[in-house]
Amino acid sequence: MSDFLADTTDLLRRTPNVLRALLLGLPAGWVDTPDKEAGWTPKDVVGHLVTSELDNYLARAKHILEYGASTPFKPFDRFAMLERDREATIDQLVDRFADLRAKNIANLGELVSDGDLDRKGLHPAIGEVTLRELLATWAVHDLDHVSQIFAGMAGSHDADVGGWKAYLGILLRRDDPAAVAG
Amino acid sequence: MSDFLADTTDLLRRTPNVLRALLLGLPAGWVDTPDKEAGWTPKDVVGHLVTSELDNYLARAKHILEYGASTPFKPFDRFAMLERDREATIDQLVDRFADLRAKNIANLGELVSDGDLDRKGLHPAIGEVTLRELLATWAVHDLDHVSQIFAGMAGSHDADVGGWKAYLGILLRRDDPAAVAG
Secondary structure: OOOHHHHHHHHHHHHHHHHHHHHOOOOHHHOOOOOOOOOOOHHHHHHHHHHHHHHHHHHHHHHHHHHOOOOEOOOOOOOHHHHHOOOOOHHHHHHHHHHHHHHHHHHHHHHOOHHHOOOEEEEOOOEEEEHHHHHHHHHHHHHHHHHHHHHHHHHOOHHHOHHHHHHOHHHHHHHOOOOOOO | OOOHHHHHHHHHHHHHHHHHHHHOOOOHHHOOOOOOOOOOOHHHHHHHHHHHHHHHHHHHHHHHHHHOOOOEOOOOOOOHHHHHOOOOOHHHHHHHHHHHHHHHHHHHHHHOOHHHOOOEEEEOOOEEEEHHHHHHHHHHHHHHHHHHHHHHHHHOOHHHOHHHHHHOHHHHHHHOOOOOOO
16 A cells, blocks of 8 residues: 655655756756746756745645645745846755755654645635645646756757657657647 | 767766666656556656667667768667566666666767767658767657656656646646646
8 A cells, every 4th residue: 555645755855866966067058948938947947946845835734734724825936936046056956955855854754644634725726625635746746847847958959959859759849739759 | 168979978877867866766656657648657768768778879879980871770669668678677677777878878988079970870761860969869868758757757646636736737738738737
């Protein structure tokens, strides 16, 4: 039988190491391109993940434990990183994310046990949610945004692959989300 | 000025470490789902990356150096892993990929220098290509397929995120490639 809390924490613990392996010291030419037109560069994405550690998931877990569904979660700024991290390097942001994530996982382990997972909270837009759904979303949100980093990195070399582009869905989807690789 | 060969090799060297950080010892519940309906599980993807190391990019680089565009590249089996790796675990495949990649990068460094990058080859379907395009495609192919692993991993928890799914593009796109997150 799967252990939801342990398995979700396992994934959350991996993301900083994935970002380190992928990004630390990477030549600048790989990380100067957004995932799509008017999208986010890898640095923007890591900044958004920093925001999520500062203001989103752990804060909302605490909100559920304290207030249940009696008051909605506070909103947070999805674009906070654009100003806040203007002077930071992507390597600094990866390290910052790793520090915050380690603290938040430790905190989560102290605050939440299996018996809490069905406790309810109130999302300002989507309504009633559970703590289990919040934690699953935290993990899938990691996967979603790291995937966005891959799209930006691939896009940085769009002009270099020549005719092979027809086989590279990650490039085709930057131009047309419904594209299917040949 | 960017150094194409060094920067491309840098990316190729990272992928095994990204896969290790992401996958080694990961609970089975994260890796039992294909990236989309009738798609590939994370294990299938890693198996395809093993095939690429065995039969595709380095072999084609050698082909260009030896034959130029005088004869087309040999085809390879995009689905070879389905039979070949039936008994292997995903952790074994990650290790196998890492070994093959390390050898291929060493081999590439001995075989190819900057002056070779404009040498031409002949792809059986897309026609004339350059060694530079082949190497850029090798790297972007890594990004494309690791991204596919993320999609499968996210899909494994599709049912757990509740109403948050509306904000998670990586899940929405499994159902509808053109979907845009709310």
